[in-house]
Amino acid sequence: MPLGLLKYGLSSEYPLEVDFPPPKALKSSYDVVIIGGGGHGLATAYYLSKYHGITNIAVLDKSYLGGGNTARNTAVIRSNYLTSEGVKFYSESVKLFKNLSNEFDFNIMYSERGQLTLAHTDSTVRAFRQRAEVNKHFGGRTEMLDRQQIKELVPCLNLDPAHLPVLAGLWHIDGATARHDAVAWGYAKEAVKRGVEIHQLTEVQDFVLDGNKIKAIKTNRGTIQCGCAVQAIAGASSILMNKLAIRAPIHTFPLQAMVSQPFKPFLTPLVSSSALHCYVQQTSRGEIVFGGGSDPYPLYNTRSTLDLKESLLAHAIEMFPFMANVKLMRQWAGITDMTPDYSPIMGKSQYDNYYLDAGWGTWGFKATPICGQTMAELVATGKTPKLIAPFALERFSKFQQVNEMGATAASH
Ligand SMILES: Cc1cc2nc3c(=O)[nH]c(=O)nc-3n(C[C@H](O)[C@H](O)[C@H](O)COP(=O)(O)OP(=O)(O)OC[C@H]3O[C@@H](n4cnc5c(N)ncnc54)[C@H](O)[C@@H]3O)c2cc1C
DSSP states (O other): OHHHHHHHHHHHSSSOOOOOOOOOOOOEEEEEEOOOOOOOHHHHHHHHHSSSSSOEEEEEEESSSTGGGGTTTOOOOOOOSSSHHHHHHHHHEEEEEEEEHHHHHOOOOEEOEEEEEEEOSHHHHHHHHHHHHHHHHHTTTTTOOOOOHHHHHHHTTTOOOOSOOOOEEETTOOOOEHHHHHHHHHHHHHHHTTTTTTSOOOOOEEEEEEETTEEEETTTTTEEEEEEEOOOGGGGGHHHHHHOOOOOOEEEEEEEEEEEEEOEEEEEEEEEETTTTTTEEEOTTSSSEEEOOOSOOOOOOOOHHHHHHHHHHHHHHHGGGGGOOOEEEEEEEEEEEEEEEEEOEEEEETTTTTTEOOOOTOOOGGGGGHHHHHHHHHHHHSSSOOOGGGGOGGGGGTOOOOOOOOHHTTOO
């Protein structure tokens, strides 16, 4: 248990200390400018300052810290992907997540509860067998379950939904959740402690180029010089890439989720079905979180829609019929950048000093620690770490996609 949590629990004073001192004025120049104060940008700043001794860093966010997709996601953490590149990458992230509370001395509420993905067709059963084997090969804990084993694991699950009966399940023991805001705050707190500046309400609007380099960054608070810059702005990636004429096959869609009234604990594992396009999990507060796939049309908007609510909940009720009377409390959306192979884009751009952390679609929360760590290594050394080399932007022009479509689906 983090020592900070114990101190907090036993203290009569609140709060113990201020995590973020009031923001300073923007300086005229930084060694590294990180655009985007979500989990990824903050993690990159933290690992740069912790492992590479680079602290003259500004993290700029047009809104508030962690208020983008980081604060809107449903916090699924897992590594049961399909490709060897994906499994290796996400497995490292899961390992880092397990120790984050201790590293921050701050409780991110990491909770390992396992993820069950349902197979309703023979072809899905075959694909799941492949995923289970690839996972085991790289040290992940994933296995196939039959109907009887699923019944024992989740007794309240309907194994014969009207659409298609459940044939088998992919049981990923490493499946987990963590409190998303706490992950952002933890990284921010530790980065600020080491000298990193976080500037909220600071929007990057354009760039000043000097040949093949970014010389300065234009913001709504003035222009700042930079040694190099990292773009980590999730659903807004194409907007800044367009300003720099960086071409990427990204299409942007809203992604919605919703949460119910709280109940006593009844569901430990995360349960998802790609055929029903739905996943269901119970939070530590007892609420049921419902999520599914992105909206079916590209849009830059975080509105919630009735049609998504109706279709998502109809499928959730097929899985758990007793939920028909559950009351919803909230519905929300984020904006996600989808790539054709459902894998992220990480690495160098065509500019010598501009790095990309983009294309995180519906699956980027779980990658926060490892993405931050590898992006920091890239920025500090100029060399692309092996783990992220397969996710370079050039893969699309070289036809070297890392196809994770089947393993992403509605499970995030
Ligand atoms: C409903 C929903 C459910 C999801 N569920 C999961 C899940 O269960 N598991 C999972 O792994 N992933 C999930 N995701 C995906 C995940 O949330 C994202 O991939 C991840 O949070 C991306 O983190 P980030 O730090 O890159 O981006 P963000 O957290 O979006 O941060 C980007 C920041 O950039 C800022 N910004 C944008 N433009 C500018 C600019 N011009 N100048 C300055 N700042 C700018 C924004 O204000 C924002 O704060 C989900 C997403 C949504 C929407």
